[in-house]
Amino acid sequence: MGTVRYLEIAEALRRSILSGEYPVGAQLPSESDLAARWSASRGTVRQAVATLAAEGLIGSRQGARRIVLRHERKHSFGELNSFAQWAEGVGHQAASRFLSRTRRPATAEEADRLALPPGTEILAVLRLRLLDGEPTMVERTAYADWVAAAVEAMPEDCRSVMDGLANESGIVAHYGEHLIDALPAGSEDARLLEIRRGSPLLRQRHVSATRTGRPIEWSDDRYRAGSVTFSVNNSAVATPLERRAGDR
């Protein structure tokens, strides 16, 4: 198989943790134990446990055994960048309607966020997202000129633009930046979401970029209060080695 040793070890450890073999607070075997058990070098074992540490599953202190911190799985990268992927991940049914798709010159902020020359023509999309049939989110996205045609070609009821771009054009989001705040619903928001003007909305503005850092889209997503909660985990544990995602 095209196995990568340290991912294999990490996956086995992850399963052991999730299965309850190592409950929260339990100590993991030492690095040398694991190395011997897997006939791997200590470096490879360290890369495996670093993967789990980066996921927030385990913690460590110099001189003491590694400890299980939690059991839950973290959201994958895709789930933060794609409404459809997120909805699937939490077991809900996502639907969406394009309300408008028009080309127009970028505003100053859009040009800035998309790293385009001011006034470049972008594709502006207004979209209503439904969760289990309920109007849940209004999405206003500016797609960079170089992906506009691909997005325009997508069907009316397209589930996930980002999935479509990946499959049709090989354009994969690799990096995201998100700004999260709250604001009162404007009149268009209120009409589409079937709520009163001034009702609380949770807003997530985000830019997605390719692995070379080229911005793909800049989006302003507004969720009805109570429909969605963002979850973020952070840790002061150094994340010594990076981890690969199962992207694409």
Added chain:
Amino acid sequence: MGTVRYLEIAEALRRSILSGEYPVGAQLPSESDLAARWSASRGTVRQAVATLAAEGLIGSRQGARRIVLRHERKHSFGELNSFAQWAEGVGHQAASRFLSRTRRPATAEEADRLALPPGTEILAVLRLRLLDGEPTMVERTAYADWVAAAVEAMPEDCRSVMDGLANESGIVAHYGEHLIDALPAGSEDARLLEIRRGSPLLRQRHVSATRTGRPIEWSDDRYRAGSVTFSVNNSAVATPLERRAGDR
């Protein structure tokens, strides 16, 4: 000096990137270049660049040079867990008032979040936070029984409980989990923040835990809409969110 080689290299690279020597999109020197330049092994160089990748500053693909993705610094761990540290980091003046500190049995949710037996006595704190003199956030925190005494001992105008715990008792937060959503202001919220009932609030609920995973506090923080924006970076290469803190 007590320098750690890979952090030294990472810091130098970070400065080079931030200073503009490597603009966004530029290629970094190869690993062997860096290893030679620093008289370090390739492994050490890889640890250094992995640190920057985890911060979202640089990206990589097998076979090609590493590339600069962005320039901004991310929020440190402390800044996401401590209002005071965050305010300082963005150059604002934070103040706070304890409105009440009372001991009472934990609710079911509090006991669950704090991993305490149901009904354990916790310290419930109601606090108003000011940013540059403006009422900005209402904080309702449940401190675990084993830190309650230390928190009660803090002065009325204490700037940062987490800083205080670290300095006085050696209790350091090491891991955080955050739930972010929006909701309308209740009557107490409205009165304290000097806004109308039903106005949008940005809510951040979070639990902070020690490095062994022992929960310290469970908090419900409500920000006036418009006063605060949360920023999250994620990448398919590095861990979603996170960097090392300059934590003691």
Added chain:
DNA sequence: AAGTGGTCTAGACCACTCG
């Protein structure tokens, strides 16, 4: 004092990108 994780070295082979 023994055990454990944190750091570092000096090699090696492979998969991938790029000119």
Added chain:
DNA sequence: GAGTGGTCTAGACCACTTC
């Protein structure tokens, strides 16, 4: 095909925890 990053090995020394 040369260069580059991804993975892996087999050692080493140190700082820290634990007993």
